[in-house]
Amino acid sequence: MRTPIIAGNWKMFKTVPEATDFIQSVKGKAEVEGVESVICAPFTNLPALVEAVKGTSIKIGAQNLHFAEDGAYTGEISGRMLKDLGVDYVIIGHSERRQYFAETDETVNKKVHAAFRNDLIPIVCVGEKLEEREAGQTKEVCKVQTEAAFAGLAKDQAAQVVVAYEPIWAIGTGKSSTAQDANEVIAYIRTLITELYDESTANAVRIQYGGSVKPENVTEYMGQSDIDGALVGGASLQPDSYIALVEGAK
Numbered sequence: 001m002r003t004p005i006i007a008g009n010w011k012m013f014k015t016v017p018e019a020t021d022f023i024q025s026v027k028g029k030a031e032v033e034g035v036e037s038v039i040c041a042p043f044t045n046l047p048a049l050v051e052a053v054k055g056t057s058i059k060i061g062a063q064n065l066h067f068a069e070d071g072a073y074t075g076e077i078s079g080r081m082l083k084d085l086g087v088d089y090v091i092i093g094h095s096e097r098r099q100y101f102a103e104t105d106e107t108v109n110k111k112v113h114a115a116f117r118n119d120l121i122p123i124v125c126v127g128e129k130l131e132e133r134e135a136g137q138t139k140e141v142c143k144v145q146t147e148a149a150f151a152g153l154a155k156d157q158a159a160q161v162v163v164a165y166e167p168i169w170a171i172g173t174g175k176s177s178t179a180q181d182a183n184e185v186i187a188y189i190r191t192l193i194t195e196l197y198d199e200s201t202a203n204a205v206r207i208q209y210g211g212s213v214k215p216e217n218v219t220e221y222m223g224q225s226d227i228d229g230a231l232v233g234g235a236s237l238q239p240d241s242y243i244a245l246v247e248g249a250k
C-alpha cells in the first residue's frame with residue numbers, strides 16, 4: 001500500500017515571513033493521517049521552514065540540488081547542504097529546469113544519485129511537451145526520461161523514488177490532463193520500473209500527477225489506480241487551497 005503524497009512546489013514564490021505565515025496557517029490542517037504532505041520551497045526559505053514544521057507531520061523539500069558534494073560551482077547548493085538543514089525531499093528535473101536551466105537526463109540522473117548519497121528522497125519529474133503529445137510520443141518521452149533517471153540505482157533506492165508525471169502543456173495553464181489519460185501514462189511508467197527492477201519495486205514507487213491540480217480536481221486524480229499523489233504549483237501557494245489538496249488526497 002503506497003502512502004499518497006501531496007507536494008507543493010512553490011517555485012520562485014514567497015519570502016521567509018510569507019513562508020512561515022503559511023505554515024502557521026496550515027499547521028494541524030494540512031496534516032491528514034495516511035497522506036504525506038511536503039512543501040518544496042526556495043532555498044532561502046528552507047531553514048525557517050524546517051524550524052516552523054517541527055512537531056508537525058509536514059515535510060520540507062528543496063526544488064533542485066547540485067550533483068557534487070561541494071566544489072567551485074558558484075550559485076549552487078549541494079545535497080550535503082540540504083541534508084544539513086534538515087530537508088527531506090528534493091525535486092529533480094522539473095520541466096522548468098530542463099527548459100530554462102539546461103537540465104538534461106544525464107544531470108537528472110547524477111542529481112538523483114547525489115540525493116541518495118545525502119539521504120534525501122528525490123521527486124523526479126518527467127513529462128512530454130505539447131508537440132510531443134500531438135506527435136504521439138508521450139510514452140517514448142517518459143520512457144527515455146524515466147530510464148535515464150533510474151540508471152544505476154539499487155533496488156532499495158529505486159523503491160523510494162517519487163516520480164512526478166507532469167505533461168508540460170498542463171503546467172500553470174489551467175489545462176489539466178484528464179485523470180484517465182494521466183493514469184494511463186503513470187501506469188505505463190510503473191511497467192517501465194517493473195521491467196527495470198521487478199513488480200514489488202514498481203509497486204512501492206509513488207507516482208504523482210502534476211499540472212493544474214487544484215482542490216476541485218485532486219480527488220478525481222487520487223481515485224485512479226496508479227496515481228499516488230500530486231505535485232502542485234499554483235494551487236499550493238494559498239493555505240486554504242493547500243489544506244484542501246491534502247484533505248482531497250485521503
Ligand SMILES: O=C[C@H](O)COP(=O)(O)O
Nearest residue numbers: 009171172211212233234
Ligand atoms: O511542480 C508543479 C507543476 O509545475 C505544476 O504547476 P501547476 O500546478 O501550477 O500547474
